[in-house]
Amino acid sequence: MSQPIxxxxxxxxTYPNGTQALKGVSFDVKKGEFLVIIGLSGSGKSTLLRCINRLHDPTSGQILFNGEDIAQAHGKEVLSIRTRIAMIFQHFNLIPRHTVISNVLMGRLGNMGTLGSIFGFFSKTDKDNALKYLNLVGIGEKAKMRADNLSGGQQQRVAIARALTQNPEILLADEPVASLDPATCHTVMDYLQKVNRELGITIIANLHFLSLVRQYATRVIALKGGEIVYEGDPKNIDDAWFEKIYGAGAKEVHIN
Ligand SMILES: Nc1ncnc2c1ncn2[C@@H]1O[C@H](COP(=O)(O)OP(=O)(O)O)[C@@H](O)[C@H]1O
Ligand SMILES: [Mg+2]
Known part of the structure; x- marks a missing residue:
């Protein structure tokens, strides 16, 4: 058996104000999984992803990335971790007035030397790759447009392309479709699935809707109050399970 990624x-x-956002979370992720984390707002999903790519400092515990503990990494090591573990966000985080292609190239900054990144010297390979990834998410023809002229779904696809230029081993997605309408939601999820299947990139996504979890996740973990309350196959999600996460009387919201 190969080592988990x-x-x-x-x-x-524990945040400085005393909030215990994660209370002892343990799980493994295998290379190539599409793992989905679900849970109510405030259950610790974002904190979890932000600890994994070290946007946050964990208070204690271990995060073994290919066997190496990165929980207490600091300085340059953290920057290297953030290129290998990329992230996309609910609000896309693009630079609105820049072109699509320059937003995608921003993903390369973490892999470049200081001089190159100050002057924005991108190699031909970087530019070719940026376009390749824009094509992969179906918007190569928008390369020269301003990012803020794109629809929400298209902007999230730019963010995916930007993350891919980092050559990440893991892609973290924090509620990637929460700002999108249902139809667009599926388009973006389909591209994430393509990234997972065609490029073999391991995905960990925080999602709200159980119907999306069933459709896209290879495994699901549910958080409640900073603890894991369920871990398993999305096919086994049933009413009892749903109540445990969302409370008695909660109704499943379907999005098709
Ligand atoms: N920067 C912060 N400082 C203090 N408390 C925080 C901070 N960020 C999140 N929290 C708290 O930590 C808990 C988990 O939050 P979060 O990880 O954002 O959950 P989710 O993403 O599931 O909504 C919540 O109680 C939230 O209020
Ligand atoms: Mg969150």
């Missing part, structure tokens, strides 16, 4: 061991995150 990621192993969390008793991960704890």
């Amino acid at each position: 990621l192993q969390l061991k008793n991960l704890i995150k």
Whole structure:
């Protein structure tokens, strides 16, 4: 059996104000999985992803990335971790007035030397790759447009292309479709699935809707109050399980 790409061991995150966002979370992720994290707002999903790519400092516990503990990494190591573990966000985080292609090239900055990044010297390979990834998410023809002239779904696809230029091993997605309408939601999820299947990139996504979880996840973990309350196959999600996560009387919202 090959080593898991990621192993969390008793991960704890207590914010400086005393909020215990993660109370000892442990799980493994195999290479190539499309793992989905679900849970109510405030259950710790964003904190979890932000600890994994070290946007946040975990309070204690281990995060083994290919066997190496990155939980307490600092300085340059953290920058290297963030290129290998890329992230996309609910609000896309593009630079609105820049072109699509320059937004995508921004993904390369973490891999470049200081001088190159100050002057924006991108190699021909970088530019070719940026276009290749824009084509992969179906918007190569929008390369020269301003990012803020794109629809929400298209902007999220630019963010995916930007993340791919980092050559990541893991892609973290924090509620990637929460700002999109249902139809667009599926388009973006389909591209994430393509990235997972065709490029073999491991995906960990925070999602709200169980119907999307069933459709796209290869495995699901549910968080409640900073603890794991369920881990398993999305096919086994049933009413009892749903109540445990969302409380008695909660109704499943369908999005098709
Ligand atoms: N920067 C912060 N400082 C203090 N508390 C925070 C911070 N970020 C999140 N929290 C708290 O941590 C808990 C988990 O939040 P979060 O990880 O954002 O959950 P989710 O993404 O599932 O909505 C919540 O109680 C939230 O209020
Ligand atoms: Mg969140």
